[in-house]
Amino acid sequence: EAAVTQSPRNKVTVTGGNVTLSCRQTNSHNYMYWYRQDTGHGLRLIHYSYGAGNLQIGDVPDGYKATRTTQEDFFLLLELASPSQTSLYFCASSDDRGREQYFGPGTRLTVL
Amino acid sequence: QQQVRQSPQSLTVWEGETAILNCSYENSAFDYFPWYQQFPGEGPALLISILSVSDKKEDGRFTIFFNKREKKLSLHIADSQPGDSATYFCAAMSNYNVLYFGSGTKLTVEP
Numbered sequence: 001e002a003a004v005t006q007s008p009r010n011k012v013t014v015t016g017g018n019v020t021l022s023c024r025q026t027n028s029h030n031y032m033y034w035y036r037q038d039t040g041h042g043l044r045l046i047h048y049s050y051g052a053g054n055l056q057i058g059d060v061p062d063g064y065k066a067t068r069t070t071q072e073d074f075f076l077l078l079e080l081a082s083p084s085q086t087s088l089y090f091c092a093s094s095d096d097r098g099r100e101q102y103f104g105p106g107t108r109l110t111v112l
Numbered sequence: 113q114q115q116v117r118q119s120p121q122s123l124t125v126w127e128g129e130t131a132i133l134n135c136s137y138e139n140s141a142f143d144y145f146p147w148y149q150q151f152p153g154e155g156p157a158l159l160i161s162i163l164s165v166s167d168k169k170e171d172g173r174f175t176i177f178f179n180k181r182e183k184k185l186s187l188h189i190a191d192s193q194p195g196d197s198a199t200y201f202c203a204a205m206s207n208y209n210v211l212y213f214g215s216g217t218k219l220t221v222e223p
Contacts, residue, residue, distance in 0.1 A: 004155070031209055042118075042201055043156070043213040050209070058210070090155050098209030099144055103155030 003027045004104035006091050012110045013081050021076040021107050023091030031094040032074040033101065034058075034066055036087040043090065049074060050096075081111045115139055116204050118214035126222050131189040133217045135202030138183065142204040146211070147176065147187050150199045159200070160187070192221045 004025045013019050025032060033048040045058030047066035055066055063085060065077040078085055088108050092101040117136050125131045135145075146161035162169040162176045162185070169176045173192075178185045189196055202214040 035213075040215055042116075042215040045210060045212075048210070092155070094209065096209075098205065098211075099146070099161065100158045101211060103157065105153070105155055 004091060004093055004102050006089075006104040006107050008107060009105065010108045010110075012112065014112050015082060017078075017081045017111070019078040019081050019109065021078075021089055021091075021109070023074045023076075023104060024072050025074075025091075025093040025102070025104075026072065027093050027095075027102055028071070029093035029095050029102075030071065031096065031098055031101075032068060033092045033094070034064070034074065034076045035090045035092065036060065036085075037090060037106075038087050046076065078109075081109075083111045085109065086111045114215065115142075115212040116202055116214040118202050118217050120217060121215070122218040122220070124220045124222060125192050127192060127194060129192050131192045131196070131219055131221070133187040133189075133200050133202070133219070134184070135186065135214055136182075136184045137204050137212075139204070139206065139212075140183070141206040142212075143207075144205040145176070145178065145185055146203050146205075147174075148201040148203060148213075150201065150216075156201055189219070192219075194221045194223050197221050 034046040035043040049068040091104045094101045143164040148156035149159040150156040173190045175188045199216045203211045
């Protein structure tokens with residue numbers, strides 16, 4: 001049974017649109033992460049959190065907000081989507097050592 | 113700037129050959145180096161990892177060679193199989209639970 005799930009799996013929106021990507025983990029992990037994956041760049045960290053109500057800024061945070069409502073749930077918000085945010089988004093979780101991150105299946109977002 | 117660099121961008125080997133994937137880094141504070149394997153349509157998954165106190169780590173057909181002085185490491189996949197065809201990411205971490213990923217190497221193993 002998948003321990004990190006993401007929804008939706010695919011999303012198409014228009015420039016200026018509002019998008020929320022959802023992630024849930026059942027690993028009982030404190031750490032959760034949002035990445036974007038683009039060809040030539042690998043995975044780049046957007047935001048991460050070490051518990052409900054906590055938020056840390058990653059390497060590419062501009063244009064993204066995130067919220068961690070519970071230990072299980074982490075959301076990524078794009079309030080004014082732009083075509084540059086077209087990407088494959090991954091959520092991951094890890095224990096407090098952080099050495100193994102468990103990834104979800106990804107959400108492909110297209111901004112027209 | 114990219115803190116972790118990988119080469120080549122893509123690699124094709126024949127079944128049974130050894131595939132060699134390269135990685136380098138800049139930050140001397142990095143002390144943990146995992147390699148992740150990603151199949152199409154899936155998220156990455158941890159394959160093998162090494163700490164900077166070691167110079168070699170083996171797990172079956174997969175071996176990491178680590179050179180701390182040169183800030184380089186490589187993943188060797190012995191007796192490559194078509195099922196090893198995937199994208200491989202080198203990553204690095206220091207103390208703060210943040211992984212820095214390279215841009216990946218797409219490996220194709222031809223039967």
